[in-house]
Amino acid sequence: MMLQNLKQLFEDNEGKRAIGAFNVHCLEMLPAMLEGAKDLEAPIILQTSLGTAEYIGFDLLVSSIETLVERLDVDVCLHMDHCKDIEALKKAIDSGYTSVMYDGSSLPLDENIKNTKFVVEYAHANDASVEGEVGTIGGAEEGVVVSEEDAIYTDPADAYKFVRETGVDAIAVAIGTTHGQYKSKAKINFELLEKLSSNLKGVGLVLHGGTGVSDEDMRRCVANGMKKVNVGTELNKSYIEEVNKTFSTATPLTSLRKLLLPANNRIKDIVMEKTELFQLK
Template structure:
């Protein structure tokens, strides 16, 4: 069933677990996420970045996700990940997204508040949930790039002001994670996370979670993270299985025989994340 993001994250916030938000770009990734969710009896968020919109086409990827989600036996939300372009956010609202992210985190705080508040007003009027970001997440994801050395941790007081003035439904904060593969082991600021959660008492989002040690993920969930974004791990599982298949059989050419096993590899990654986040059996 297709639901809004806040329907999933309100329950997660109340019961103390996190919902995985998994990026998709095509049919096979979407199938892997939905099948994993059904097997794990877990809610899921399927998200598309602006790069994903450009790659697949907004109407095409909307049709794929909405069709599979509507037929699913578990609740699934369709989310725009890192919407830096206001026009893209509006296009997603018009094409059936049930959750959108307005990422104006590169702007000064007051301008970020202004832009986000405007999106919240429009989206809420359409019954759609909104995520925003304050602070900067290191690394690169599509057209969003932040140098790790320049990544700014989220200030708790600013986060409180931002949440109060925008009316946003869930907030992505920076506590030391990064987009893309890690060059070393990430050092998460759990004290900062705890303080922000205690002040805001709302669903908190962790970006750049691929590659973060399981113990750190579980601790972050215990301290109030309710939405965790996963993209790189899924891509790497796909690529690794693809290389194996082509090495095992250089004559294979049927896309079904290639993409089918790759889908299964991605599904196993998604299922492992659902166990880790505590969302198994929560549908």
Template sequence: MALVSSTPMLQQARKQGYGIVAFNVHTLEMLQAVVDAAEESRSPLILQTTVGTVKHLGIEYIANAARTAAEKARIPIALHLDHCQSFELIIQCIRAGYTSVMIDQSMHPFEKNVEMTKKVVEVARALNVNVEAELGKVGGVEDDIHVDEDMASLADPNECQRFVELTGVSTLAPAIGTAHGIYKGEPNIDFQRIEAIAGIVEVPLVLHGGSGIPEAQVKRCVALGMAKMNVATELKNAFTNSLQRFFVEHPNDLDPRSYMSIAKTVVKQLALQKMELCGCTNKA
């Protein structure tokens, strides 16, 4: 099976009330681990890469690895570019085979956000590529994008409706109180805001900052209309922590196949937990 657009799978998830997990991967082993988890649990899957990871690994390397995974898999897999501010890089990724892109202009006024998002939608729609955009400002750190807590702002439901109508965007990530990174305390999610947005916006909604949200809150977000949940920091930390433990316990074992196989197992188990939590197991 080839890489697919995430639009149909997210529309189905929104319609049936479950969420699809989108995992930010930074290495081949992380990619393989989440694909293995999706295969085992029969879950649809969205592979994500940040702009930093694209620069680190190279667009063609990522796209070809994801394409190979999709061709070997029995489940639908989409490849998504997360939090990109550059129109040029988005076009490069689409040409390389990405089937979903996020144009993030949430730092700009509403009109500028609409203008840039609409520009991407016009190109992507003709190629059946999903487009995600953000309204409001999600706090925390995502690659080189830093939004201080006091600068984060929640999305206005009526603006969300107008934004979707003006841009034709496929999926929307409204700021509802989550943050990128690991939470220092309990996340302050505005569930009434999610419900209000979902009540007037038909496109699938995206939950950013999915790492570390308590399970009950994740389930409530999904039930209210969040069809996609991004998991980045939690996955990256699990991968790195497993490597740290390995070298403490086996300081003289310098074979990458030894420690990478353990890291893959750790990432796979976490991915399985997240898929079960969002209800997308056996939905492929």
């Protein structure tokens, strides 16, 4: 059982669903994520920030996932989320990541295209896929906060040029969602989504900031051609809520494992709920 890239997952799931891309924040939540996908017989994208990959260690992360894929027989893509460091992306691919996101969205379009194209060449030569970004999604990306007012919607002409010239497999589009949004719901520009979706055939549209999207809007996004949906904040937030409860009543002799299990179970529930939500009915 090998890890798969985005292109393979998109092809296998065409007309069936958008694939959930869940941020692995720590090793503890990893088995629960894959068990959730297994119970639904659905594919899953596991993604990490560069910070998390360095925290866990590239080798430990990749070998743990390979072991779980072998055990559970699930279709899995391991993807590096938002990364501006091309050397780090090469390291990820060399370590066994099957997909990476090069985020050049803060650069002028031509420079974004040039760098993304370089990453695509390296990735494709190693059977890995690439996600790019045009426009700016609001909220915190790797600690750098982009305010909602400064978020820039993806321009359809720019996106078309970007996809054609870089050969990316997936593109993150800014249509009104915000990273880290969990207190309110986003206002999505569906007119723009429809335009992007009809202009960009053959490339997977990616929705970031999935936590801040209502279920109704999410179903509409998937029906309008979204292929990958990122869920990060909800996992982080829920894990903290659960461990806050258990740790606050723990004694020095309480088994740590028992303090983490409710949080791991909650992760599994979220993966299952979201995976079902992303299915096309």
